[in-house]
Amino acid sequence: MSADYVLETRGLTKEFRGFTAVDDVNLQVQEGHIHALIGPNGAGKTTVFNLLTKFLPPTRGEILYRGKPITGMKSNEIARLGLVRSFQISAVFAHMTALENVRVALQRKLGTSFHFWKSEKTLDHLNERAMELLEEVGLREYADILTVEMPYGRKRALEVATTLALDPTMMLLDEPTQGMGAEDVDRIVELIRRVSKGRTVLMVEHNLSVVSRLCDRITVLARGSVLAEGDYDSVSRNPLVKEAYMGSEAAEEEGAQA
Numbered sequence: 527m528s529a530d531y532v533l534e535t536r537g538l539t540k541e542f543r544g545f546t547a548v549d550d551v552n553l554q555v556q557e558g559h560i561h562a563l564i565g566p567n568g569a570g571k572t573t574v575f576n577l578l579t580k581f582l583p584p585t586r587g588e589i590l591y592r593g594k595p596i597t598g599m600k601s602n603e604i605a606r607l608g609l610v611r612s613f614q615i616s617a618v619f620a621h622m623t624a625l626e627n628v629r630v631a632l633q634r635k636l637g638t639s640f641h642f643w644k645s646e647k648t649l650d651h652l653n654e655r656a657m658e659l660l661e662e663v664g665l666r667e668y669a670d671i672l673t674v675e676m677p678y679g680r681k682r683a684l685e686v687a688t689t690l691a692l693d694p695t696m697m698l699l700d701e702p703t704q705g706m707g708a709e710d711v712d713r714i715v716e717l718i719r720r721v722s723k724g725r726t727v728l729m730v731e732h733n734l735s736v737v738s739r740l741c742d743r744i745t746v747l748a749r750g751s752v753l754a755e756g757d758y759d760s761v762s763r764n765p766l767v768k769e770a771y772m773g774s775e776a777a778e779e780e781g782a783q784a
């Protein structure tokens with residue numbers, strides 16, 4: 527029964543002028559899980575994410591959130607249902623402090639049609655909540671630092687705080703450890719573990735060590751289709767998965783030599 531899954535896709539397909547980037551994908555994400563979407567370069571992971579959060583309309587197929595079709599909804603409507611995608615760093619304002627960025631996210635949740643937050647009391651309340659969220663992601667001491675001056679790993683943590691500001695029950699994380707050194711990776715792994723309590727997470731992640739440490743279930747995409755699914759051990763032992771990864775590495779090497 528679909529209600530067992532927080533997020534489900536049925537026959538999800540995206541064609542770009544005859545090229546099928548996502549091909550009949552049936553994804554099922556269970557409540558409370560940290561679920562990874564992995565696969566070699568060009569497998570269709572980003573396109574699936576863009577379909578889920580409505581940056582792109584699907585060519586065919588259906589997306590269900592808590593058993594309810596959300597295929598035709600706008601991304602802000604989906605966010606209001608509790609399904610929130612963590613934004614890229616470019617979406618946090620570089621010349622605002624960490625606290626101001628979280629406050630803006632909280633205001634966005636309140637909506638622009640109400641101006642009651644302009645009262646001082648509401649502003650105080652927003653500041654308090656923003657501090658709590660900074661605390662939750664380990665950024666209390668960065669509250670008054672301009673985002674542009676924060677180290678890369680801390681900016682990603684701030685991005686998580688602005689996502690939490692929208693009160694998600696399910697978070698979509700887009701390569702959360704991309705471009706990070708080992709120390710930052712460890713910190714973000716711990717952070718994801720912490721904020722995933724009581725929530726469901728779907729993440730695209732290239733770093734397989736991160737996936738093995740965090741994820742309950744893994745879906746492997748290759749050439750737009752689901753190649754394998756299961757826990758880390760079963761997926762990593764699957765010969766089809768090994769072949770898909772090795773094939774893509776060989777292709778990359780070939781490309782590099784060309």
Ligand SMILES: Nc1ncnc2c1ncn2[C@@H]1O[C@H](COP(=O)(O)OP(=O)(O)OP(=O)(O)O)[C@@H](O)[C@H]1O
Pocket residue numbers: 542545547565566567568569570571572573574
């Ligand atoms: N707007 C577009 N127009 C045409 N083709 C596209 C478009 N977006 C993606 N594609 C193609 O769809 C395929 C899947 O791309 P996608 O970015 O989803 O893969 P990915 O798994 O996220 O890859 P990576 O790990 O490299 O980010 C690729 O072959 C890509 O070239």
